[in-house]
Amino acid sequence: MVSDYNGYWRMISNENFEEYLKALDVNVAIQKIATLLKPDKDISQDGDHFIIKTLSTFKNYNMDFVVGQEFEEDLSGVDNRKCMPTITWDGDKMVCEKGEIEGRGWTHWIKEDELHLELRAAGVVSKQVFKKA
Template sequence: MSTDFNGYWKMISNENFEEYLKALDVNVAIRKIAGLLKPDKDIIQNGDHMVIKTLSTFKNYNMDFEIGKEFEEDLTGVDDRKCMTTVTWDGDKLVCVQNGEKEGRGWTQWVEGDEMHLEIRACGVKCKQIFKKVPQ
């Protein structure tokens, strides 16, 4: 049985985010704005189909995919790149590999109690984000 990520998640911590954005060559103005945001995640999981919506007052980002199937991810609004992305299960964790211009890019996401943990990576830099599940 896979982990149930369904629900609305509010960010409660965001460590090393600016360094992660620097690794992606995001310009300083966007890094400063992004660093002030506390985006929410709205996740709909139906079998192996997932929609992860990242919602903020600055910009929203939707990721719609089938687990285990490679797809082209358009990161316009994040760092304006495209990459070939695959998300798979590793036990009870989701692991994303984003193949493109930046080495070692991707993320791992898992749930502990009512918290969702997200580690995002690029070029050897790691950012750790924690979200708390909230009723809708």
């Protein structure tokens, strides 16, 4: 049974994010701003269809996808890349491998009342944790 990701989630921790942004070769000014933010996530799930909104005072970012189907992801304003990822299930974890940078991807999962996000790129791992609001 896949977890219910629906809800509004507030960030409670963000580890190693600046190193992750460096691995993506993100502009230094954006790195500094991004590491100060504590974005929220607003997730709507209908079966395998997800809309994940990442909300902050700096920039909002939306992903609309169906697990198992390739989609265009536009990362304008972050690292200015577009890629065509496919998100898959690994048990009750959502896994995304992007491929345009070695080892780039992410994994989302729910443990108790927390939403976990592991971000990966070029051997660097950042971990974020959100609590349901």
